[in-house]
Amino acid sequence: MQWGYVPFLYFVAVLGLEAAMQKECRIIKALQNKLTYQQRLQYMKHYFPINYTVNVQFEEVLRASNITRLRDENVSELSLRCLWLSVNSQVLLKIWAVLLEKHPSWEYIQDLCLLFEQLAEEYEDCNQGKVDTNVWDVVEQVLTSDAGSSQKAVYPKVLLDNCVKVMRMLYSESCE
């Protein structure tokens, strides 16, 4: 390879990375628009019976405080995003599973699931080799719905509130 190509290839690589980031941020922006407080309140609280809870794995309750702790432990940002992505993909499927197609929140959750699927396509790096070991264990546990994991009954709105808060922590800087 001639040395003259190096800046060109670097330029192409940067462009590629930039394009991937733009796509990721477009999906995050779409998620933000779907996950406004007003919509979470309407679809996840008003449209459910009072005090209704969904059973999720203990690890699927991913709060902002968990992210702060993991950052203090120097867990990589990629690992944190992979964790958030896999946890919330599962959480959405669990909420979706309690709804019939004609429930007024069914389409809302379907739209969110589709956006998470699109986002997952952008995260080919979410694999055992690239994700920090302790986070990968949790990701695997969540994805395999480990029967040994303890269950927790959580309000659907609280699950999506957690999703939004962590999303802001992970993407507000890179997707402004």
Next chain:
Amino acid sequence: MQWGYVPFLYFVAVLGLEAAMQKECRIIKALQNKLTYQQRLQYMKHYFPINYTVNVQFEEVLRASNITRLRDENVSELSLRCLWLSVNSQVLLKIWAVLLEKHPSWEYIQDLCLLFEQLAEEYEDCNQGKVDTNVWDVVEQVLTSDAGSSQKAVYPKVLLDNCVKVMRMLYSESCE
């Protein structure tokens, strides 16, 4: 009193009874229109999470078979109507209590509650003196939400299905 008045008074009494019956039947007709299969399916099944149940007293599960049995025991039709009225008034309030005002089934249950209230105004005879003793005990137990009564978790649609089936048994002949 002159004997000539008797047929006149009888005529007035019959007219009054007829008017009361017409009002009662108008409310029953309105209930029928609100309690079609399609509406019960939509508001009580599609708009609730899958397998969602409401806790009611054992006595509040009033099925067609209960009415058949009570008729076999020569319980009066007035007693049966009083029983159906008080059971379903309570059942509706219990379903209503699990819904927030912005839930898409809230107004539907509110409308039904109002029709039951109107119907209750027509049943001044639903009191201890007029209702058969064994039925009155149940009515009282339901109205006082007797803490000693065993509870049952029932699908909301099943509760309204029971309501409709018994309504047909009690009113189809007199309100045709």
